[in-house]
Amino acid sequence: MFPRRLSLAGITGASLFLAASLTPSLLPRTALMQGALSGLCLAVGYGAGTAVAALGRLLELPDLPRRPGRWIALAASLFGIAMLFLAEGWQKELRGLMAMQSIEPFGILKVSGIALAIFFALLGLARSILLVIRTVTSSIHHRVPRRAATLAGLLATALLMAGIIDGVVLRYALRAVDGSYQRLDALIDADLAAPASPLRAGGPGSLIDFDTLGRQGRSYVSTGPTLEEMERFSDKPALTPVRIYAGLNTAETVEERAALALEDLKRAGGFERKVLLLITPTGTGWVDQAAIDSIEFLHNGDIASVALQYSYLSSFLALAVEPGYGQESARALFNAVYGHWKTLPRDSRPLLYLFGLSLGAMNSDLSADFLDIAGDPFQGALWSGPPFNSRLWQMATAERERDTPVWLPRYRDGAAIRFTSQTNALDLTGRGPQDGWGPIRIVYLQYASDAVTFFEPASFYRPPAILEAPRAPDVSPSVRWFPAVTFLQMGFDMLIANQAPNGYGHSYAPEHYLDAWVAVTGTGAYDEAGLHRLRQHFVDADP
Structure with missing residues (x-):
């Protein structure tokens, strides 16, 4: 039913996060932006699901039998897929609210393809990091206590990743961006x-x-x-x-x-x-x-x-x-x-x-x-x-x-x-x-539809004030708050805020x-x- 190497708890969390990511936020999204957002939410939800399962094992709670776990994961997956078909209607509602003339087809297959590609890329990256942690831990666990070895593995991997990101990825990415903007400015x-x-x-x-x-x-x-x-x-x-x-x-x-x-x-x-x-x-x-x-x-x-x-x-x-x-x-x-x-x-x-x-x-x-x-x-x-x-x-x-x-x-x-x-x-x-x-x-x-102004970092764990009643005319009544997901949705809204029609978003x-x-x-x-x-x-x- 599911690939054996995927966690059932992770699949359940990923599906629920996917469903939430497809609900509307402040601005309408293209298929590309929705796919990117949903792919990120899939990865975050998968991580959240596996983290909950790991916490249960740490607390020595009994595992859920595999057969019920499969049915729960299947039901969550079907729910996420069903939300894909509802998402197009929400996006049309937002575009109508902002009097946008062209209604771009949502493209369910395109959204799904982009989301899955991003999810598996992020999953591969996360598993690579875990592999490094395990390798470091196993190389020293016979010399130090197990928990100390695990902590040392986490610290060593964190320092390695920070060095790679700061010394290589950010340096060359910023240099490339800086050079392109400088040429454009000239x-x-x-x-x-x-x-x-x-x-x-x-x-x-x-x-x-x-x-x-x-x-x-x-x-x-x-x-x-x-x-x-x-x-x-x-x-x-x-x-x-x-x-x-x-x-x-x-x-x-x-x-x-x-x-x-x-x-x-x-x-x-x-x-x-x-x-x-x-x-x-x-x-x-x-x-x-x-x-x-x-x-x-x-x-x-x-x-x-x-x-x-x-x-x-x-x-x-x-x-x-x-x-x-x-x-x-x-x-x-x-x-x-x-x-x-x-x-x-x-x-x-x-x-x-x-x-x-x-x-x-x-x-x-x-x-x-x-x-x-x-x-x-x-x-x-x-x-x-x-x-x-x-x-x-x-x-x-x-x-x-x-x-x-x-x-x-x-x-x-x-x-x-x-x-x-x-x-x-x-x-x-x-x-x-x-x-x-x-x-x-x-x-x-x-x-009110401008996330540059109304983004709240605290929306990760509580509803943002912009969703309180009474709502502004340019905020859809269909917008709902979801932990973590709304934070990511409004982050994406900031990225596309300048693309809104005049009189909405950041225009x-x-x-x-x-x-x-x-x-x-x-x-x-x-x-x-x-x-x-x-x-x-x-x-x-x-x-």
Whole structure:
């Protein structure tokens, strides 16, 4: 019925974990991602089952007779197979919830093949490790007590594996990834020419060479709404927005890059604009155009923005490999710009705001020490999709009003920090989203379906708060918590969060940014009717 070399307890555990892995989580999964997740869950479940059986033997509990054990394993396996046929319906439900146009076939055979391949690969690896432990143990057990020999075998194998992983696997894997990202960052898109405007980094008269900006920086300074587009839409005179960006190759050190960005900002007249925006990019140096386009339209171009690249790796890798670089870069830029800004006359200097998405939000939060700015604070910040371990976000969420959900919390009276989502929730007084604020306005834009924000390490052993009632509109009522499995599901959700359609997951829509900017910076060049038209413009432009 089953291969003799497979544990019946392991098969039972693997089948139950497989069944749980096929249930929905925050985001829809492709067949490839579902297969990878299910393969990992099969391996974890198999390990859990064999561990339970081993614990029973250690406690000298009677073994389950083999015949009933086979029937239990068979029933669990059939349950896991049956769940494969239900999984496609759950994935379609999630795609419908997020208004995804294309419904990709789930592919039961593809999911099964990928899952089994990963399971047997991980099982082979685990058995190889056990073989090393047994070999070491057997070679010394006649010299030392049995338990001491077993402990020595475990320690020796752990040290060997750590040396292989750290000295060989990680070193060469990170070197390969680092090299590929570096080459990608250096690529110059043939469709992107250096800006013709002196108001852009890399343009005429700029102190920063266009070729040093990196791929994302070159894209940022070469795009954005034009003067004609803004004037045609607002029916008012507009200004060309100032966009300054310094790449990793712009200068040798982060302090030199920040100083050069400041000087280029001065040269372009950034401190003569109504609004000045300090941007902390994501790990690759990417700046979310939806966020910046919306605020530039809102203020009819009377705005300058400046950003500093700190990595060319993805945010996940940048956090793992270079955990302090983002904070160091964000703080260097803030100190440089804020240091000059606070010397200017208060009645004529621009309004100063901070912005960051994802890892950029976390590092932007860390860029300023509030004790240092208390006497002369900046005006506010918009942070979208903050990672779950963001300092200020964690504090405000943990201390939210008891009757508010984790996905849309209310912090105290909303004078300093407010949260919003797909539906604008920033009007806390009933008199408009600009009412009731203190001297600093901080808005978090977050979606409940974004695992980057709502992942919880504790979901390994307890339900995450995002599944508590009332649930957000973008979290399916079919999502259930399973020990260990939900932890893995949300980990995979983080990996695919950027692939969600606009307005879900980690893809933030321009119309939602616009609502947040209005609360943080005011209505800009528009009255209520104009804001409605502008919001509809972004809704219609959404892909």
